[in-house]
Amino acid sequence: MARSVKTKNSRARRLTAALAALSSVSVLSLAAIVMEPVALHHPNALGWNAAAQAATPPAAAEPGDFAGIVARVKPAVISVRVELDGTQQTADDGQDGSPDSGGGSGVMIGQGSGFFISADGYAVTNNHVVDHAKLVEVTTNDGQNYSAKVVGTDPKTDLALIKVEGSDFPHVNFADERPRVGNWVIAIGNPYGLGGTVTAGIVSAEGRDIGAGPYDDFIQIDAPINRGNSGGPAFDVNGDVIGVNTAIFSPSGGSVGIGFDIPADTAKAVIAELKDKGHVTRGWLGIQQQQITPDMADSLGLKQAKGALIDEAEPNGPAAKAGVKPGDVVTAVDGTAINDPRELAQKIGKMAPGSSATLTVLRDGAMQDISLTLGTMPADRPPEVVAANDSGSVPPNEQNLGLLIAPASKVAGTDQKGMVVVAVDPNGEAAQHGLSAGDIILDVGGKAVSNARDFRQDLMSLRKEGKSAALVRIQSGGTTRFVALPLDHA
Incomplete structure (x- = not known):
């Protein structure tokens, strides 16, 4: 006791x-x-x-x-090795692979990653990993090597589908829902040729536009990914693929914890079309568009700088045939609000050619619906450069904007309508708003201009109407855009 x-x-x-x-x-x-x-x-x-x-x-x-x-999904992840003609860039354009002289043979070698999505050998990777490849070889997690063929590629989303002959390959599924910011994420790939490398982190952000293409909608993650991870999967804690590792932000060339993934829903739709047709077809409006700035919003009569401003409707394109005009602001498609040009491009790009769409546009201060049938997006065309070099006199009001203009019909080398900007003051308002010599002013406030008097009078009229800026439509380098010039300097 x-x-x-x-x-x-x-x-x-x-x-x-x-x-x-x-x-x-x-x-x-x-x-x-x-x-x-x-x-x-x-x-x-x-x-x-x-x-x-x-x-x-x-x-x-x-x-x-x-x-x-990791034990469950890692067998589905593969290393991708490609051989390219010596005249081409290496896979990942020098970002995810290292060039190899091939012993003086003129062969370039690059490396990336990928993952099986079916038991019969279909696998996903990046377009930039297999672009221009003469030979594609994959290595599985257990060290087996296989030749692969490229089934289809989509440069606009940087996705590719490849195929290995065989059966019973371990494979993974795409997630049905997008992850939330803060969710765990696991990346597996082939960084620097070190196959089967696993890193982990969280989803840092979503909806990132990094300027890679018109359909940028990246998931940002902080799981370290490096050269050679491109094309590999990023998993959630259920073992489903939430994204395809595609790019990194790296001042040094190595991981600084900022990586970008193509979302699973985008990849799933693109890969299905690549498997079916070998390429992707997208809806097309035939327009040039731009972001609306606060200054432009005031000129257009918008309360907020939202929507997509139409710079040009291509002749005989679906939009032009339906009556869409430069200066229209697309605010919705089929009743779904459009906040910016990227949203419009993504919305239309996901629709099938030949399908119907209704655009809600703001024109002359009033909303209206325009119904049309989408065309098929054509191959990209390089813009033609417009150049003009001349001098001339200009009324003092234009000088206050830092512009020297002359009728396009009187400037050598042009047969355009409108006014050619022949010089700009680098410290003037026009230069600060992006105008440069060679630009052609097509209209001011929706009115065509052909001489300096029209230009000056249109500016004065807009100022009397209480506008703080004039919406000026410019043609530059084969493209058309709008610029909001402040009227307090006109």
């Missing part, structure tokens, strides 16, 4: 000492001690069930313990 009491007293003294020690810990440290196991054992984050969690000692679970998921 005494022995038992003594034992209890000893335990009590030890407990008291332990509590005294804990009382000296700062609030922040104590919070970390208390909260860390909660975060580590979150069942949703790691996909555990209650029984499994109860059976596992708390100390055994750590953040990023994705061993079970």
Whole structure:
């Protein structure tokens, strides 16, 4: 009995000492001690069930313990090796592969990643990994090598579908829903030729436009990806592919924790079409469009700088045939709001050629619906450069904008309508708003101009109407755009 009491007293003294020690810990440290196991054992984050969690000692679970998921999906991830003609760039254009002289043979070698999406050997990778490839070879997780053929590519989304002959290949599925910012993400690939490399992080942002193409809608992740990861998968904690690793932001060439993935829903739609037809067809309006700035919004009578401003409707294109005009602002497609030109391009690009669409446009301060039938997007055409070099006199009002203009009909080398900008003051308002010599002013406030008097009078009329800026339509380098010139300098 005494022995038992003594034992209890000893335990009590030890407990008291332990509590005294804990009382000296700062609030922040104590919070970390208390909260860390909660975060580590979150069942949703790691996909555990209650029984499994109860059976596992708390100390055994750590953040990023994705061993079970990796073991399940890693066999579906492949390394992709390509050989190209020596006149071509290497795979990843020198970003995800290293050039190899091939022993003086004139062969360039590049490396990337990919993943099987079916048991019969279909696999996804990036277009820039297999672009211009003479030979494509893949290596599986167990070290087996296979020749692959390119089934189809889509440069606009940088996706490609390749095929390996065989059966019973381990494969993975695309996720049905987009991840949320803050969700765990696991990247697997072939960085620097080191196949089967696994990294983890979180989804950092979504809807990123990095200037890679008209359909940019990247998921940003901070799981480290490097040269050679291109074309590989990024998984969620269910083992589903949430994106295709495609690009990194890297001043140094290595990972700085900013990577970009093509979303699974985009990849799934594109890959299905590549499998069916070998290429992707997209709806087409036949327009040039631009972002609306706050200055432009005021000139257009918009409360917010939202929508897509039509710079030009290509003659005989679907939009022009339906009556779309320069200066129209597309605010919705089939009732879905359009915030900017990228949204319009993505919306139309996902629609099938020949399908019907209704554009809601703002024109002359009033909304109207325009119904049309989409065409098929043609191959890209390079713009022609417009150049003009001449001099001439110009009224003082135009000089206040820092512009020297002359009728296009009187400037050598042009047969255009409108006014040619023959010189700009580099410190003037026109230069600050993007005008340069050679630009052609087509209209001001929706009215065509052919001489300096028209230009000046149109500016004065807009200022009397209470406008703070004049919306000027410019043709430059084969493209058309709008510029908002401030009227307090006109």
